Amino acid sequence: MSKLLLLAQKFNCFYLTGLATRDCKPFIVEGIQVGLIRPDVLQQLLKFPEVFIVTSGYVELNPAFRNYEERTIKVDEVLKKLRTEQKFVTLKGWRNECYEVKRDFSSSSLFKMDRCATCLFGIMNYGVDITGYVRHPELGICIWFQKRAANKQTWPGHWDNLVGGGLSVGHGILETAFKESQEEASVSKELMKNLVSAGSVSFFYESQRGLFPNTVFVFEIELPLDFKPVNSDGEVDEFELLPATQVIDKICSPNFKMTSVPVVLDFMIRHGIINIENEKELLRIIELLHVPLQTLYNNGIPKKYAFGIKENGENGPVE
Amino acid sequence: MSKLLLLAQKFNCFYLTGLATRDCKPFIVEGIQVGLIRPDVLQQLLKFPEVFIVTSGYVELNPAFRNYEERTIKVDEVLKKLRTEQKFVTLKGWRNECYEVKRDFSSSSLFKMDRCATCLFGIMNYGVDITGYVRHPELGICIWFQKRAANKQTWPGHWDNLVGGGLSVGHGILETAFKESQEEASVSKELMKNLVSAGSVSFFYESQRGLFPNTVFVFEIELPLDFKPVNSDGEVDEFELLPATQVIDKICSPNFKMTSVPVVLDFMIRHGIINIENEKELLRIIELLHVPLQTLYNNGIPKKYAFGIKENGENGPVE
Numbered sequence: 001m002s003k004l005l006l007l008a009q010k011f012n013c014f015y016l017t018g019l020a021t022r023d024c025k026p027f028i029v030e031g032i033q034v035g036l037i038r039p040d041v042l043q044q045l046l047k048f049p050e051v052f053i054v055t056s057g058y059v060e061l062n063p064a065f066r067n068y069e070e071r072t073i074k075v076d077e078v079l080k081k082l083r084t085e086q087k088f089v090t091l092k093g094w095r096n097e098c099y100e101v102k103r104d105f106s107s108s109s110l111f112k113m114d115r116c117a118t119c120l121f122g123i124m125n126y127g128v129d130i131t132g133y134v135r136h137p138e139l140g141i142c143i144w145f146q147k148r149a150a151n152k153q154t155w156p157g158h159w160d161n162l163v164g165g166g167l168s169v170g171h172g173i174l175e176t177a178f179k180e181s182q183e184e185a186s187v188s189k190e191l192m193k194n195l196v197s198a199g200s201v202s203f204f205y206e207s208q209r210g211l212f213p214n215t216v217f218v219f220e221i222e223l224p225l226d227f228k229p230v231n232s233d234g235e236v237d238e239f240e241l242l243p244a245t246q247v248i249d250k251i252c253s254p255n256f257k258m259t260s261v262p263v264v265l266d267f268m269i270r271h272g273i274i275n276i277e278n279e280k281e282l283l284r285i286i287e288l289l290h291v292p293l294q295t296l297y298n299n300g301i302p303k304k305y306a307f308g309i310k311e312n313g314e315n316g317p318v319e
Numbered sequence: 320m321s322k323l324l325l326l327a328q329k330f331n332c333f334y335l336t337g338l339a340t341r342d343c344k345p346f347i348v349e350g351i352q353v354g355l356i357r358p359d360v361l362q363q364l365l366k367f368p369e370v371f372i373v374t375s376g377y378v379e380l381n382p383a384f385r386n387y388e389e390r391t392i393k394v395d396e397v398l399k400k401l402r403t404e405q406k407f408v409t410l411k412g413w414r415n416e417c418y419e420v421k422r423d424f425s426s427s428s429l430f431k432m433d434r435c436a437t438c439l440f441g442i443m444n445y446g447v448d449i450t451g452y453v454r455h456p457e458l459g460i461c462i463w464f465q466k467r468a469a470n471k472q473t474w475p476g477h478w479d480n481l482v483g484g485g486l487s488v489g490h491g492i493l494e495t496a497f498k499e500s501q502e503e504a505s506v507s508k509e510l511m512k513n514l515v516s517a518g519s520v521s522f523f524y525e526s527q528r529g530l531f532p533n534t535v536f537v538f539e540i541e542l543p544l545d546f547k548p549v550n551s552d553g554e555v556d557e558f559e560l561l562p563a564t565q566v567i568d569k570i571c572s573p574n575f576k577m578t579s580v581p582v583v584l585d586f587m588i589r590h591g592i593i594n595i596e597n598e599k600e601l602l603r604i605i606e607l608l609h610v611p612l613q614t615l616y617n618n619g620i621p622k623k624y625a626f627g628i629k630e631n632g633e634n635g636p637v638e
Contacts, residue, residue: 105602173595197594200605215602217595270589275516276492276536280425283534283613286519290609294602 003252004265004274005281008203008288011258014211015204015291022206026297027121028060029071029110032103033297036122036211044087048078061111071111072098079117090116090209093153098169099125104294105215112169116153119210124293125166128176129263130195130219132162132185134227139243141271143264144229145250146184146236148257154209157237158257159250161264162229163187164216173217184236185229187221195221198270201262202293213293216263244273262289322571323584323593324600327522327607330577333530334523334610341525345616346440347379348390348429351422352616355441355530363406367397380430390430391417398436409435409528412472417488418444423613424534431488435472438529443612444485447495448582449514449538451481451504453546458562460590462583463548464569465503465555467576473528476556477576478569480583481548482506483535492536503555504548506540514540517589520581521612532612535582563592581608 009016018024025042027035037045037059045052045059051074053060065071083091093116100109101123118125132144144162148155165180167173177195181187198218205212229239242250247268251261266289268274269282276282328335337343344361346354356364356378364371364378370393372379384390402410412435419428420442437444451463463481467474484499486492496514500506517537524531548558561569566587570580585608587593588601595601 106599197588197591197596199588200602202602202606269516269518272516277516283424283519283521287521287609287611287613290606292606292611294606 002279002281002285004248004279005285005288007252007261008265008285011205011261012203012288012291014206014213015288018206018211019204024122024211025054026058027123028058029101030061030063032110033058034101034103034110034121034123035118035297037120038122038211041088041120041210044082045078048081051075051078068109068111072113075111075113079114088120088209090119092116095153097166099123099166100169103298109169115166115168119207119212122211122213124213124215124297127164127166127214127216128173128180128219129161129216129260130163130177130181130221131263131267132187132221132223132227132229133267134223134225134241136225136243141244141273142241143244143247143267144185144223145240145242146229146231147238147240149235149237152235155257155259158255159240159253160257160260162239164260164263167217177217177219181221183233184231185239186232187223187229191221191223191227194223195219199266201266201289202291203259203262203288204291204293204296205259207258212259213296214259215293218263218266220267244268244271247273265289321598321600321604323567323598324604324607326571326580327584327604330522330524330580331607331610333525333532334607337525337530338523343441343530344373345377346442347377348420349380349382351429352377353420353422353429353440353442354437354616356439357441357530360407360439360529363401364397367400370394370397387428387430391432394430394432398433407439407528409438411435414472416485418442418485419488422617428488434485434487438526438531441530441532443532443534443616446483446485446533446535447492447499447538448480448535448579449482449496449500449540450582450586451506451540451542451546451548452586453542453544453560455544455562460563460592461560462563462566462586463504463542464559464561465548465550466557466559468554468556471554474576474578477574478559478572479576479579481558483579483582486536496536496538500540502552503550504558505551506542506548510540510542510546513542514538518585520585520608521610522578522581522607523610523612523615524578526577531578532615533578534612537582537585539586563587563590566592584608 024036024038026033027037095115097115098112099115099118101111102109134142136142145159148158148160150157163180163184165176198220200217202215251264343355343357345352346356384393414434416434417431418434418437420430421428453461455461464478467477467479469476482499482503484495517539519536521534570583
């Protein structure tokens with residue numbers, strides 16, 4: 001088995017097996033599915049029937065809440081209670097920084113939620129990552145990585161892309177890219193003129209904390225050979241520049257942040273470092289960098305998609 | 320509605336609507352689904368019950384055919400009869416060039432079939448496309464296109480990528496890229512050192528001819544400003560170099576080969592020409608450049624994928 005395919009399956013563990021095996025309920029707001037709720041979370045939400053209406057098939061945010069503000073406040077009250085009662089480890093890391101809750105990226109937002117809580121509801125989240133690289137005359141493409149500070153709330157001490165950040169309420173994509181580049185690695189404005197948008201990756205990961213249907217807007221920046229990143233917000237412990245040949249071992253190691261791996265793979269595929277000549281499973285890996293999150297909860301699934309899957313879940317001709 | 324999203328929906332017309340609405344049957348070989356058969360094709364296959372076993376749920380190649388050669392010969396005989404009887408327009412363009420029929424790209428092949436016939440069976444096909452571009456000092460990135468010769472069997476007189484070709488039996492991916500670069504555009508071996516593998520696109524198109532679940536291995540090559548492509552196999556009528564700003568109009572025009580559009584979009588997204596600032600539907604477009612063909616016929620579909628889709632096919636909370 002290709003180790004990169006294995007890795008792509010790991011960061012899609014919920015997409016590939018959780019969706020089918022975990023007993024989650026759709027989370028509905030204003031008739032639109034915006035998330036998925038695991039049984040452990042459901043157990044707690046049942047204690048707030050005036051906020052969450054639980055049926056056999058789904059969990060609905062009380063439709064009596066009429067607008068963005070009211071929904072935001074009502075959900076926030078519940079989350080703060082759950083936090084005080086220490087029901088969920090992820091709520092310990094309260095951020096006072098919110099993500100929008102919406103149907104898909106281009107829809108209008110239904111309410112906002114502290115970013116530490118969105119994984120309890122399987123809310124789609126969006127971020128920005130920048131791969132910083134140099135073209136070394138002998139070593140070829142080399143990639144910069146950062147080691148996350150040991151006191152970070154998520155993935156402390158793990159290796160990560162040079163620059164990254166979640167897209168929180170009120171901040172644009174380019175704005176986030178520029179802000180994080182400055183704070184995390186002190187990339188100058190002059191250098192940032194070389195920033196190139198290069199698409200996105202989407203995957204659906206699950207950890208003990210919760211569900212992560214993540215979409216990352218992917219950027220890259222070619223840096224001069226003598227560039228040295230300098231952290232200015234205390235969130236990075238060190239930086240390292242690695243030749244592309246050593247990157248696969250790096251991302252396969254358990255101290256690399258799993259949810260940052262897709263961005264590295266996408267970069268290495270776009271630049272021909274990983275290709276069909278050296279990776280037999282290239283096509284499956286590419287599929288797993290682009291799982292259809294924008295249409296997973298609503299709409300886009302053709303009814304006959306499951307040709308050839310039998311009632312018992314095994315594959316084969318269906319009669 | 321974004322015109323690029325509309326385009327992405329057009330080259331995925333079968334994926335987005337055909338799968339759900341067209342009454343196709345899975346095509347099974349050795350217990351593995353390798354294709355889909357439309358009613359018009361089924362009608363003809365019913366006349367060859369010794370080759371195709373038709374049940375209410377699927378069409379199976381007679382399992383009595385024991386190996387690659389026997390399957391190839393038996394199917395070929397049927398196709399040649401259908402060709403003589405002029406049952407299908409696509410068979411007029413017999414190529415004497417075969418595609419492998421297999422479960423997915425990295426599986427071993429079950430038999431081979433003339434490439435003009437694979438669309439009758441919805442067989443996955445694989446190709447190679449090269450985007451040739453220059454970085455112009457004033458105009459920025461400019462892309463080379465070819466106009467297909469008026470006598471080509473498919474998409475005659477349509478605009479297309481600089482270099483492209485199907486992956487036929489016995490030919491490797493890089494080999495095909497080099498061969499076609501030479502024949503179609505006379506790109507020198509020296510220049511080909513700049514060829515970069517950049518991943519793949521996958522989409523599922525349908526036309527009157529048949530079904531096209533296509534995966535293209537995507538390459539790009541930066542060319543010198545003074546490069547001029549020269550055709551040497553008679554399959555190209557002319558070439559044109561276009562600034563990126565004019566490319567969107569080009570690919571939206573009806574005289575651009577629809578099944579080559581995904582490669583252009585992918586290139587423009589990878590190079591930041593199409594980005595989230597100028598294309599609100601970027602994420603959906605990227606999803607439609609990577610539909611999960613490798614797992615569409617077999618395996619990878621989580622049973623609960625269709626959360627939120629009601630029995631009647633409409634969306635909404637499912638109870």
